[in-house]
Amino acid sequence: MNRIAILLLFALLINCGPEIKTYDGERYGLVTNGVILRKEFEKNSERLRELTKGSIVILLGEVHKKPENNEKVTWYKIKSRSGFTGYAFGDYIKPLSLxxxxxxxxxxxxxxxxxxxxxxxxxxxxxxxxxxxxxxxxxxx
The missing domain is CATH 1.10.287 (Helix Hairpins)
Known part of the structure; x- marks a missing residue:
């Protein structure tokens, strides 16, 4: 019985973590509103740079996570034209076709x-x- 409880708890903990997806080919995104490029995919993470509306960025991957309110949040791992790499909140990035x-x-x-x-x-x-x-x-x- 204890083994089953431990396995269920372990499976539950695995599903609570962020879902990280790395892109294989080139993908681009459009900054739809000014957004902060951050070191990690956290709201309070270190700010690296501000990306202006209309900028084109290279999308390297995406992260889906569920904060306390259980609402799915998307962050994109991006590379700016100036060479900075970090994470931007997904609501401000619009993926574009290649x-x-x-x-x-x-x-x-x-x-x-x-x-x-x-x-x-x-x-x-x-x-x-x-x-x-x-x-x-x-x-x-």
């Missing part, structure tokens, strides 16, 4: 590259104007 995720990520990278090229171009124009003004001043002396 094609949409890659397209969104490439679009954001392209926009960044275009902005960077414009800034470099503007800097080069300013340097050219300064150099021209300097040469005119030298000729006038």
């Amino acid at each position: 094609d949409i995720g890659k397209n969104e990520l490439m679009l954001k990278q392209n926009k960044f590259e275009i902005r960077l090229k414009k800034q470099l171009s503007n800097m080069q124009k300013k340097e050219l104007i300064l150099l021209t003004n300097f040469l005119w001043m030298m000729l006038l002396i």
Whole structure:
């Protein structure tokens, strides 16, 4: 009788722990609202970074757990574009299909590259104007 009770208690304890799932392939998610990237899948865990709404992240896995109120809660293990890895509360992450995720990520990278090229171009124009003004001043002396 004691063995059966111990086995039932053990089985019950196993089901109380978090259900952790690791993804095999590439998966992406969209940050639907500002969310904190945390070290562990706990509300009070150390804050690593804040992810802004609209960011695309790489989903590495998910964790399902049941807190005291017995309501199932999902956390995603993610990697941000800046390379930070941690956990984000699932209500603020929308999983995307692989094609949409890659397209969104490439679009954001392209926009960044275009902005960077414009800034470099503007800097080069300013340097050219300064150099021209300097040469005119030298000729006038």
